[in-house]
Amino acid sequence: MLADARVIQLPLAQTVSLGLGLLISLAFLVFHRHPDDEQSSQRHHHHRDGEPDWSVPAIDDHADLHSFFHDWDPRLKIASLFLYCFLVVSIHSVLWSFVSLVVSVLAIMASHLPWSGSIRRLMAMSGFLAMFMIVMPFTVPFRPGETLLVVEGLSRFPFHVSGFLLALKVVFKAMAIALMMEPLFATSPLAVTLNTLAGLGIPKAICQMVLLSHRYIFVFLHEMKRMYRGMMVRGFRPRTSFATMRTVGNFMGMLFVRSFDRTQRVYDAMLSRGFNGTFPSYVHFRASGVDWGKAALWIIIGLSMLGLDRMF
Amino acid sequence: MHFISEDYHNDPKGLPLFELSGVSFSYPDGKEALQDISLRIYHGDRIALVGQNGSGKTTLAKHLNGLYQPRKGKLLYKGLPMQDEQLNVVRLEVGVMFQDPDDHLFCNTLYDDVAFGPMNQGLPEELVEQRVKKALTDAGFAELMYKPAHFLSYGQKKRAAFAAIMAMQPAVLILDEPSANLDPKQEKIFREMLAAYEGTIICINHDLLFLYGLCERAVVMSNGHIHHDFSFNDLVSHPASLREHGLDFSFRFSCCQSDTPHRHGKKSAKDSGGSEGKLQNVSPALLELRDYHFVYPDGTIGLRGVDMALRQGDTLALIGENGAGKSTLASVLLGIEQGQGEYLFEGAALNKKRRQELWRRVGMVFQDSADQLFCPSCWEEVAFGPQQLGCSKAEVAERVSDALQQVKLADYDQRVPLNISGGERKRLAIAAALSMRPEVLILDEPTAGLDPRGEALLLEIIKGLPMTIILISHDLFFVQSLCRRAIVMNQGQVIRDYSTAEFLHDGHLESVNQLDFTYKNSCGTEIMALQEACLA
Numbered sequence: 062m063l064a065d066a067r068v069i070q071l072p073l074a075q076t077v078s079l080g081l082g083l084l085i086s087l088a089f090l091v092f093h094r095h096p097d098d099e100q101s102s103q104r105h106h107h108h109r110d111g112e113p114d115w116s117v118p119a120i121d122d123h124a125d126l127h128s129f130f131h132d133w134d135p136r137l138k139i140a141s142l143f144l145y146c147f148l149v150v151s152i153h154s155v156l157w158s159f160v161s162l163v164v165s166v167l168a169i170m171a172s173h174l175p176w177s178g179s180i181r182r183l184m185a186m187s188g189f190l191a192m193f194m195i196v197m198p199f200t201v202p203f204r205p206g207e208t209l210l211v212v213e214g215l216s217r218f219p220f221h222v223s224g225f226l227l228a229l230k231v232v233f234k235a236m237a238i239a240l241m242m243e244p245l246f247a248t249s250p251l252a253v254t255l256n257t258l259a260g261l262g263i264p265k266a267i268c269q270m271v272l273l274s275h276r277y278i279f280v281f282l283h284e285m286k287r288m289y290r291g292m293m294v295r296g297f298r299p300r301t302s303f304a305t306m307r308t309v310g311n312f313m314g315m316l317f318v319r320s321f322d323r324t325q326r327v328y329d330a331m332l333s334r335g336f337n338g339t340f341p342s343y344v345h346f347r348a349s350g351v352d353w354g355k356a357a358l359w360i361i362i363g364l365s366m367l368g369l370d371r372m373f
Numbered sequence: 374m375h376f377i378s379e380d381y382h383n384d385p386k387g388l389p390l391f392e393l394s395g396v397s398f399s400y401p402d403g404k405e406a407l408q409d410i411s412l413r414i415y416h417g418d419r420i421a422l423v424g425q426n427g428s429g430k431t432t433l434a435k436h437l438n439g440l441y442q443p444r445k446g447k448l449l450y451k452g453l454p455m456q457d458e459q460l461n462v463v464r465l466e467v468g469v470m471f472q473d474p475d476d477h478l479f480c481n482t483l484y485d486d487v488a489f490g491p492m493n494q495g496l497p498e499e500l501v502e503q504r505v506k507k508a509l510t511d512a513g514f515a516e517l518m519y520k521p522a523h524f525l526s527y528g529q530k531k532r533a534a535f536a537a538i539m540a541m542q543p544a545v546l547i548l549d550e551p552s553a554n555l556d557p558k559q560e561k562i563f564r565e566m567l568a569a570y571e572g573t574i575i576c577i578n579h580d581l582l583f584l585y586g587l588c589e590r591a592v593v594m595s596n597g598h599i600h601h602d603f604s605f606n607d608l609v610s611h612p613a614s615l616r617e618h619g620l621d622f623s624f625r626f627s628c629c630q631s632d633t634p635h636r637h638g639k640k641s642a643k644d645s646g647g648s649e650g651k652l653q654n655v656s657p658a659l660l661e662l663r664d665y666h667f668v669y670p671d672g673t674i675g676l677r678g679v680d681m682a683l684r685q686g687d688t689l690a691l692i693g694e695n696g697a698g699k700s701t702l703a704s705v706l707l708g709i710e711q712g713q714g715e716y717l718f719e720g721a722a723l724n725k726k727r728r729q730e731l732w733r734r735v736g737m738v739f740q741d742s743a744d745q746l747f748c749p750s751c752w753e754e755v756a757f758g759p760q761q762l763g764c765s766k767a768e769v770a771e772r773v774s775d776a777l778q779q780v781k782l783a784d785y786d787q788r789v790p791l792n793i794s795g796g797e798r799k800r801l802a803i804a805a806a807l808s809m810r811p812e813v814l815i816l817d818e819p820t821a822g823l824d825p826r827g828e829a830l831l832l833e834i835i836k837g838l839p840m841t842i843i844l845i846s847h848d849l850f851f852v853q854s855l856c857r858r859a860i861v862m863n864q865g866q867v868i869r870d871y872s873t874a875e876f877l878h879d880g881h882l883e884s885v886n887q888l889d890f891t892y893k894n895s896c897g898t899e900i901m902a903l904q905e906a907c908l909a
Contacts, residue, residue, distance in 0.1 A: 119521060121481070250519075251481045273479055279523035280475050284744070291745035294707055295809065296732045296761030304760070308747075315747040318791065326476040329440050333469045334541065335461070335493030343488075343498045 065205040068219075071212045120275060121251045123174055130172040130248040134352040135257040141356035142245045146238050148363030155226050157370040158233035164362065165240035172244040179243050186239055190232045197221075197228040251275055256344045269340050273327070281320060288312060388452055389413040390545065390573060391437055396446035398432060406432040408597040410446070416544070419574045421584045421605055423620055424594035425824060426794045430577045433594065434547045437575065439463040465494050468543030470534055472550045477534035478522035483514055486522065486533065490541035508540040509533075511566075528559035528695055535566060545573040552583045554740065554821050556695045556847050579824040581609055581620060593620075620825050658682040659813065659841060660706060660718055660735075667701055667712030667865075675701035676712060677865040683813065683841060690852040690873060691845045693862035699845045702862070703815045706843070707735050733762060736811030740818040740845075742795075742802035751777070751793075751801055752786040758809035776808040780834055796827030800834065807838070815843045820851055853877060 124131070130138060149161045169179055201224035210220040246254055255268040292312065299305050391414040398407040406429050414420065414437075422430050435441045436448060439460045450467075453459045468490075470477065480486040487508050491501040509518050512532045522530055531551070538546070551567070552560045560583065567574065567587055578584055584605065591608035593601035601614065608614060660683040667675040676698050683689060683706075691699045704710040708723070708731035716723045718731070736758075739745050748754040755776050759769045777783050780800035785793065790801055799819065806814060819835065820828050828851075835842070835855055844856055852859065852873060859876035861869035869876065 125519065252485060272481060276479055276481060276521065276523075279521070283523070287739070287741070287744040288747060290709060291739060292747070292757075293709065294732055294737050295745075295758040295805065297757075298761075308757075311747045311749065314749075315791075319743070323473075323476065326471060326473065327479050329435070330469075330471060330476045331479065331489075332440060333438050333464060333467075334490040334537070335465045336489075337461075337493065341489065341492035343492065343501070 066203070066219075067206065067208045069208065069210050071210055073213050073215075076212045119279075120246055121249065121254070122178075123247055124250045126173050126248070128171060128173045128248065129355070130168070130244040133248075133355050134346055134348040135249045135253055136260060136346055137348055137352045137356040138248075139245065139254070139257055140261065141359045142241060145359045145363040146241055148360075148367050149234055149237055149241075151367055152234065152370045153230075154370050154373075155230045155233065156373075157366050158230045158237070161237040161366060162233045162240070164366075165237040168244050169240055172248055174243050174247055178247060179240055182239050182242065183236060186235060190235060193228045193231050194225075197231075198224040200224065201227060252342070253344055256342055257346075260346075265339060272340065277323070277327075280323075281316070284319060285316060288316065387415075389449075390416050390418075390451060392447070392449040392452075393436070393443075394447040396436065396443040396448055398436065398441060398444050405597055407436070407443070410597075410599055412592065412599060412602065414573065414575070416573055418590055419588045420576065421581070421588035421591045421608075422575055422577045422594065423579070423581070423584075423591060423608075424600075425620075425826070426796065427596075428594040429597040430594055431549055432597075434469065434549060434575065434577060437545075437547060438467050438469045440469075465490075465541065466543055467545040467547065468538035468541055469547045470538050470549065470551060472553055474527070474530035474534035475522070477537055478530060481521055482519045483509060483522060483533055483536075484518045487537045487540045490537060494541060504540045504542070508536040511539075512536040526695060528555055531555065531559070531563070532566075535563070539566075539570075543572060545575065546570060547575045547577075549577045550579070550822070551576065552578060552580055554818070558694050579620070581615075581825075585609065615825075656685045657720065658717070659685050659687075661716070661720075662705070663715040663717070665705065665712055665714030665716065667705060667710060674865050675710070676705065679714070679865075679867050681860060681867060681870065683843070685812075685841060687858055688842045688856045689844065690856035690859045690876075691843060691862065692847070692852065692859055692876070696864075697862040698865040699862055700817060701865070703737060703817060703843070703845060706813075706815065707731060707737055733809070734811055735813045735815065736806035736809055737815040738799075738802050738806050738817065738819060740821050742798045745802045745805060746790040746798060749789060750786065751782065751788050751790055751804075754790055754801060755804045755808045758805060762809060772808040772810070776804040779807055779837070780804045781830065795822050796824065796830070799823065799827070799831065803834065811840060813841045813843065814838065815845070817845045818847070819844070820846065820848050849877070 149158075152158050152161060169176070198220050199218055201221050203221070204223065208222040210222065212218075212220075249257075252272060255272050259265045259268045289312070292308065297308060299309070391412070393410050393412045396407055396410040397405070399405045410429075410433065422433065424430055432441065436443060439450075439455050442448075442455070448455050450459060450463050455463050478486045480489060484505055487505045488501050491504050496504070506515075506518070509515060512535065514529075514533060514536070517524070522533060525533060535551075546567075548567075551563055555563060564583065564587065567576075574588065576584060576588060588605045591601065591603060591605045592599055593608065593614070601608065614620075662679050662681050665676055665679040669675055679698075679702065681702075691702065693699055701710065705712060705716070708728040711728065716728075718727065718734070721727070723731070746754055748757060752773055755773045756769050759772045764772065773786075774783075777785060780803050782797065782800055782804060785797070785801070790798060793801065799822075803816075803819075816835065819831055823831060832851065832854060835844075842855065844852065846852055856873050859869070859871060859873045860867055861876065869879065871879075
């Protein structure tokens with residue numbers, strides 16, 4: 062294999078040093094907090110005895126701002142940005158994948174949304190994407206003529222540059238699309254977004270389920286915290302043991318039963334206020350020339366990137 | 374046992390709003406919830422629907438709203454059976470508020486929640502907006518209109534749920550335990566809102582003192598039957614009826630029979646400003662906080678410069694309105710939350726390791742006992758704590774047996790916690806804490822949601838507990854009966870730390886923390902006067 066490839070030998074010591082340096086830098090970037098960010102950090106990372114806060118932020122916390130995206134007709138916004146995302150997925154090269162990521166970053170800046178939401182979104186994906194970056198360079202099939210980086214003494218594990226570039230492309234596109242979800246969903250009230258999706262063909266029942274789920278995520282999380290606290294005050298500390306598994310099983314079972322009971326009560330409350338199967342809504346949509354112009358702009362951006370990707 | 378079921382209205386006021394004739398209902402598991410109910414409810418009636426847990430009150434309320442259909446008998450609204458189109462009419466004209474306000478707030482913003490009902494009524498958009506804004510403004514939420522409900526406190530959610538129903542301008546209002554878990558201030562606000570309502574009210578509540586003056590008629594249920602249907606004053610004037618149905622609250626006023634000056638709504642001529650004197654407990658401090666501060670992650674201040682000491686054998690009441698910092702203080706004492714300042718246990722500062730072990734010495738019973746119950750049987754629930762302590766099987770069994778005996782649930786080993794009554798769940802939660810044999814036990818609103826019989830039993834149990842007690846409660850009677858010492862909190866600070874007797878005579882408290890403790894006392898006094906008049 063090595064005979065058919067362009068092999069670049071790397072000294073072991075320098076490679077290990079470089080690798081460690083990159084890891085430490087990455088860790089610093091991810092975990093370091095500036096003093097200005099401390100308050101934001103406390104708000105979003107509630108550490109109680111080292112326990113992180115897994116609470117879910119409301120998706121439309123900042124829907125009342127004004128920006129390029131906030132003031133855009135939701136129907137045209139969702140349709141054109143979804144189409145844009147499909148175009149981004151179709152990009153083949155690393156360069157234009159990176160450009161799509163830059164476009165997403167600019168979109169977040171234009172929407173005036175805080176970065177905390179976007180970063181949390183990326184952090185949620187980071188493990189999965191890191192796996193790509195680590196595994197793919199060592200596992201892609203060998204192609205004659207490709208470039209391999211070989212660390213002295215570790216020739217059995219050549220680093221495929223093509224695999225690295227492939228992983229990079231996947232990561233860039235994934236991040237670009239994940240970041241676009243913020244301007245897509247966080248710039249309109251959730252009820253409006255769901256009405257829009259229903260108008261675009263998503264079944265109304267699914268939209269109603271999403272609306273109720275979003276509201277009750279917070280209720281169930283609150284219940285979970287109270288129940289977990291109830292377990293903690295009686296000395297429960299999770300360990301790797303059958304006793305812990307049994308306790309957690311009971312906990313999840315009780316949560317399910319309580320959720321089921323609540324579902325029935327909520328439904329009764331809805332019926333009591335005249336619910337007839339459909340959430341009533343007075344959402345009105347009005348698309349102006351500016352809205353159509355914005356839609357055209359995004360589609361042109363997407364098509365241009367795809368076209369340039371194919372040409373170069 | 375007597376089965377008087379008198380038709381309250383000897384002169385019917387025209388067509389009844391609701392007419393039930395021989396209505397029976399049973400649940401899918403076969404449990405007979407209503408048996409041969411006959412009842413007429415007229416426009417303008419203000420009915421207290423009372424009875425013990427499991428008597429059928431909520432089931433009856435759900436029939437009146439059309440959520441349930443009777444298995445037998447006839448149920449009419451405005452002369453027509455509650456079916457098809459008439460069922461829709463009922464759902465839009467009869468407002469029901471269930472006990473948990475989170476069940477009513479299912480939309481993404483308060484505006485949407487309150488608009489839900491009027492929109493289902495088919496009202497034009499402008500009128501819906503008008504009603505929503507009025508309802509939310511009246512409830513004090515004008516600035517929170519576009520916020521979701523999970524930002525609100527429990528009392529605020531209850532008002533928001535009420536606003537959501539009132540926006541429909543219902544002709545009938547059915548309320549299930551509206552005052553449960555509210556502090557006196559919020560209870561007063563709620564009572565005023567109900568008093569201002571001009572339609573028909575049907576109110577399910579164990580707290581007769583809340584209902585006094587609000588309801589004119591009492592329908593008493595027992596085992597799915599209607600036992601009494603007479604005026605509310607007739608109900609409260611007969612202690613025998615109250616006792617029979619587990620509604621006797623007169624144990625709260627046994628103090629009236631003594632000569633000791635006490636707070637009872639009207640200043641007693643014998644009031645000497647405190648007869649029990651200063652606290653005499655001189656044992657060393659078990660727990661001590663010095664200049665303790667706590668701030669929540671979102672910046673909300675939980676505790677400000679709290680100084681307090683708890684001694685062995687103390688019985689301490691933590692009093693204050695919702696949001697005063699009582700539960701936060703309890704969390705700090707348990708070691709769950711950590712702030713800034715000194716926390717000493719037995720004279721030694723707590724380090725991280727000792728704080729993590731605090732659960733072995735300090736126990737807590739939460740306000741909502743369901744939050745502490747997650748095991749499939751009562752035995753396992755009570756055994757959980759001792760098992761975490763590392764006790765042997767024999768010791769676990771002994772502790773479980775002792776704890777269940779103490780709370781009078783000795784035969785409940787194999788019962789499922791979810792299937793027992795609210796009062797029994799509360800006692801089970803206490804047993805689960807007692808089995809760990811803590812040195813300090815914190816009880817957070819132990820009487821919340823209990824009927825008077827349950828309260829009397831709970832009082833008896835707590836009085837017999839040997840450990841140091843911290844009681845978080847709005848219930849003055851329990852505070853007076855159980856605690857020698859009171860700490861009053863307001864906005865995260867301790868504003869008073871003195872004996873309970875001094876607390877009961879403190880004339881400045883209402884102006885400081887706006888908690889009116891006297892209203893129910895005055896109601897109780899009037900009711901006792903009614904009872905005495907009947908005996909005379």
